[in-house]
Amino acid sequence: MKQSELDFINTLRQSSHYIEQHRGKTFVIYIPGEFSRSENALIELSQDIGLMHNLGIKVVLAMGASPQLDEAFADAGLSSSFHKKLRITATEHLSVFQQTIGLLRSQLEAVFSRANRQQGTELTMVSGNWVIAQPKGVVDGIDFQHTGKLRKIRYQAISDCLSAGQVTLLTPIAYTLTGEVFNLNTLEQACEVASAIKADKLMVYASNQQLTGLPKQLSVPQVKQIMLRPVNSEQQVMLEQVTNANSHVKRIHLINQNNPNALLLELFSRDGSGTLIFSDRYHQLRAATIEDVGGILSMIEPLEQSGILVKRSRERLELEIDNFIVIERDQLIIGCAALYPVNSDSQELACLAVHPDYQGQELGSELLKAIEASANQQGVKQLFLLTTHTHHWFIEHGFTLAEVEVLPEEKQSLYNFQRQSKVLVKNL
Ligand SMILES: CC(C)(COP(=O)(O)OP(=O)(O)OC[C@H]1O[C@@H](n2cnc3c(N)ncnc32)[C@H](O)[C@@H]1OP(=O)(O)O)[C@@H](O)C(=O)NCCC(=O)NCCS
Known part of the structure; x- marks a missing residue:
């Protein structure tokens, strides 16, 4: 065809x-x-x-x-x-x-x-x-x-x-x-x-x-x-x-x-x-601040325990908080995502998660769009991510499966072969 x-x-x-x-x-x-x-x-x-x-x-x-x-x-x-x-x-x-x-x-x-x-x-x-x-x-x-x-x-x-x-x-x-x-x-x-x-x-x-x-x-x-x-x-x-x-x-x-x-x-x-x-959504999508660390941790901890997300310590999250965006509703963090700079062409999307009570309302898609918009604004050409459980969701959102070799070199060396994560990329 x-x-x-x-x-x-x-x-x-x-x-x-x-x-x-x-x-x-x-x-x-x-x-x-x-x-x-x-x-x-x-x-x-x-x-x-x-x-x-x-x-x-x-x-x-x-x-x-x-x-x-x-x-x-x-x-x-x-x-x-x-x-x-x-x-x-x-x-x-x-x-x-x-x-x-x-x-x-x-x-x-x-x-x-x-x-x-x-x-x-x-x-x-x-x-x-x-x-x-x-x-x-x-x-x-x-x-x-x-x-x-x-x-x-x-x-x-x-x-x-x-x-x-x-x-x-x-x-x-x-x-x-x-x-x-x-x-x-x-x-x-x-x-x-x-x-x-x-x-x-x-x-x-x-x-x-x-x-x-x-x-x-x-x-x-x-x-x-x-x-x-x-x-x-x-x-x-x-x-x-x-x-x-x-x-x-x-x-x-x-x-x-x-x-x-x-x-x-x-x-x-x-x-x-x-x-x-x-005006039909009473939540706010915004850049994360240091005050959000507790809220993000309590939302992602169950996902880390079940192996869906990689474990992040509070200290690491505090250091990396500037990479995160969150969705807040009634002072509760109900969604987060992070964009990590890797090199001028490529950035990594990580830690995309929506609170289980709020899944299925396109909040995940909204976070992804915001991450893509931010990457676009910075002139990034490619977004990539590693996931063990969620590759279908990302494929439905325009990502394609790729080999570890397509990752930027600095990321390949850190790839954890035990986790067997799937690699997904999206050209922006
Ligand atoms: C993936 C995730 C962020 C989607 O958030 P969401 O707000 O529910 O997303 P949306 O409402 O935009 O999409 C919901 C759709 O995705 C589907 N979906 C959810 N998880 C999925 C998965 N792992 N694989 C395939 N489809 C999935 C739902 O069944 C639903 O489908 P439907 O519209 O046909 O009913 C959320 O399910 C989540 O937090 N998962 C756990 C964390 C995770 O896996 N993160 C990715 C690693 S970086």
Whole structure:
């Protein structure tokens, strides 16, 4: 079998778990206006949403349009003004605003119709007056005129459309109960709708600038820490908006708008793509400190006694604590892993363990991802480990079995032939 065929089969097999996990779930996806500027990106997105629909996922799509509106207003000789990064929509802007959003919606419907034909689906897209607006009013002495804020969501109507198998579209156009037209930030709408319909995931396409320096996973308290010292104001605004949704939406994924594969990678691959903000896990993954030595020891001692892990004395652990990361929950250490520097190309993963009461919740995978991310950051090319009992788990996580000879020389000389550990490697 050709390597490309093998890769395809393996990837499909790996994704099976995620296909099952996502079936019947509701995801809200936000695309900024910059994303829709590329027709190819829209075509690929429509195909990806078609695939998600075929796999039983319900989708709400929220479409931003800032750059399109900037251009349309400029073409019409209307100047755009902003206050605190929010557009002021004057009465004379309204008809260009409605035309621009109408055109964008029509372009989106066109690419979706094309994807339908290619994928053999009957997926329809609907938009409507689900979101009720109210004026943003006068802020800091500035009248926002037809820029509105969200007043109410007709979430039952949205849920009904989703249950009928339709993609529900949110645009910046919203109406007041008196029938006035308002311009409403669509990321804000996406967050509010995701909360109101208790979506399983909110997926937000974001720019490189907004994603700068964000790690693969963040708990809500960690996001709040970052918000105290944001890398730039774009990141600050986005994090403030998305964390508003987090009390009802357990998982918020920030994905790169420049990567056309980001959506499917995030949903169906083990390594994912972008940054996950989660509020459904009440634990914290962090670097270990000397205070954690006791907690780590009491968790790993039974594993050492049964020969699963190599024995470490308290003194050795104290000396090596900087190599460790831990997962803490309610002041209890429930997971740990260590990364040992060996040489500039290769590092050793060791002492990966999850407390027996907490196994099977993907905490082991989370620790492994954090170790891999840290090795990656240091420019390491290969991760290796020795294990007597757990090689299958590592193979399922992308490692391959290898001979002792592939170990870095300095490690080969220390290999304990009595223990007969299996050697596993993963190229990063
Ligand atoms: C290996 C370990 C860290 C996984 O932690 P975890 O949080 O349970 O991992 P996940 O939730 O990501 O994965 C759980 C899956 O791995 C499987 N698994 C657990 N141990 C396994 C093993 N030794 N071999 C193969 N699969 C294993 C579970 O059956 C479960 O499968 P399922 O999803 O089909 O039910 C944990 O089982 C552990 O602490 N083991 C003892 C210590 C150890 O062996 N460490 C490795 C040496 S460095």
